[in-house]
Amino acid sequence: MNEMINEMDGKEFRSAFTTELFNRINKMIEDKKLSLENAILLLKHIGYRKAQKNIRDPDFLRSLLDERLEKTIFEEDKKKKEEKDEKLLVDLCECYLFLSFFVSPKLFSMCVPYLLKVALNKEKNKEAQKEVEMALLTLSNFGEYLSFNFFENERIQKLYVDEIKDIILYHQDHQNLTRLAYQSVLECLLDRFEEDESLEEVVVNEVHLGREAAKEVEELWKCMDWKKKEEERGKGREEEMILMRWLKTLNIYFCNCRLRNEECIELIRCIVRLFRAAKDNCEGIRYWCDYLFETTAGKKAVEIKNLLKGRAVELFLEEIQQTKLDNIMTLHGLVYFMNVSNRLKEEMGDIIEKAKRKAAKKLIFEKMEEEGYEDVMISFHKMLSFLKDQHCGFGYISLNISDYFVNV
Structure with missing residues (x-):
């Protein structure tokens, strides 16, 4: 059964683990079968494979098994310390938090201490590492749960940041976590960073x-x-799954x-290197690389000159010249350069920032000129409307050709 679960893709997983199946499992427990x-x-x-694959669906929440597990957790927690298992x-807690689409603040705050206790285990043997991995993967779903009841759970998120930081820093010194556990614990911290900007110093410099x-x-x-096609590598x-989780988290x-x-x-x-390796035979990773490039071009977290140093600009200069009109990469390239251009046009009062912006514009302009970007864009000029109509999800594509150029 476990091997079958491991081989399922997202679509197969959703079709197999339905509300009806969870109700059947509940009935088997009830009948002592x-x-x-x-x-x-x-x-x-x-639940473990569901979390690995980043699958979110409400089927378990609608089932009678949801009620049974929640009731069992509360009953076990109420027992005296010497009787508690x-x-x-x-x-x-892991079962419930892995499978449930929504968790009440009361249940959530009760589960957190038990999971943190497991996650703080610093042993390096395989059994301990697996238990830590399970606990951290469960905790990495904090962001979704807390988003429903942010203010009610604010106290919880404040309490566990120090423990999460301790787990990360200890691993960096002693390498005691699995790859998935390490990705999960960093995701825990980033989920909190999304709501608490005061963690910026911790995330970047610590x-x-x-x-x-x-x-x-x-x-x-x-x-x-990467030489094998996606279907040849197996599901x-x-x-591959951890890579996908990393790319989504980095956003x-x-x-x-x-x-x-x-x-x-x-x-x-x-x-950029990952994109080049995966672009021909891994659609999911290619998509999330694209998405990250658009994010870095549109947000201010990364300076424009660092996009150039990171070779993201070069990548899109190459891709936009190679892609066909019906290729989604064309659209991603257009959005990328539109975002870069918009950022370089922004008005900034500070003289030093103006000088930095001018230097960045010069670098981008020269690179675009060297790669023949202007000729490519002119050839696209009459096609912008067609591209926008073909990919209506890209409603923010500008029809103004000047929005894709950088003028020094």
Whole structure:
């Protein structure tokens, strides 16, 4: 059963694990045809793979099994300390938080201490590492749960930041976490950063997110056999799933970080290399690389000159000349240069910033001139309306050709 679950893609997963199936499991527990312990083993594996694949659906929430697990967690938690089974409570919390689409603030605040206790285990043996990985993967869903009840859960998120930072810094010194656990704990911190800008110094200068993400992404994509097509590599490759999680998480970093630093240059270079490796045979990774490039071009977390140093500009100069009119990369390229151009046109009062902007404009202009960008864009001029109509989701594509140029 576990092997079948591992091989499922997102569509197969959703079609298999429905409300009806969870109701059937609940009935089997009720009729004592399936023990709670065995049900937990199955549900933890289902939830673990669901979290790995970033699948979000409400099927479990609609089931009777949802009610049963929630009631069991509260009943176990109410027991006296000497009667309480903490291992069972951790397993139940992981099952519930992995599978549920929504968690009440009361239940959530009750589960957090049990999961943190497991996550803080610093042993390096495989069994301990797996338990830590499970707890951190569960905790990495904090952002989604807290977004429903942000103010009610504000106290919870303040409490665990120090513990999360401790786990990250200890791993950087001792390498005691699995790859998925490390990605998950950094995601926990970034989820809080999205709501609390005071964590910027911690994210950038203490845990060095840019440096660490670049290192992890680089190691992961080098494990992949990119010569094989997606279907030949098989479904559910762990490195591929973790890469996808990294790319989605990094969007939070690029959208929210205002504290600029040189570490992001290597991170952008790494994403460029990943894009080149994956563009012909991994649609999901290619899409998220594209999305990150658009984010970095449109937000102020990365300076324009660092986009050039990171070779993202060069990548899109190449791609926009190679793609066909019906290729989505054309649209991504147009949005990218439109964002870059808009940022360079922004008015800034500070003389130093004006000088920096002028220098960045000159670098971009020269690179575009060298690559023949102007000729390519002129050839697209009459096609902008066609492209916009063909890809109506790109409603923000400008029909004004000057919005894609950088003037010194």
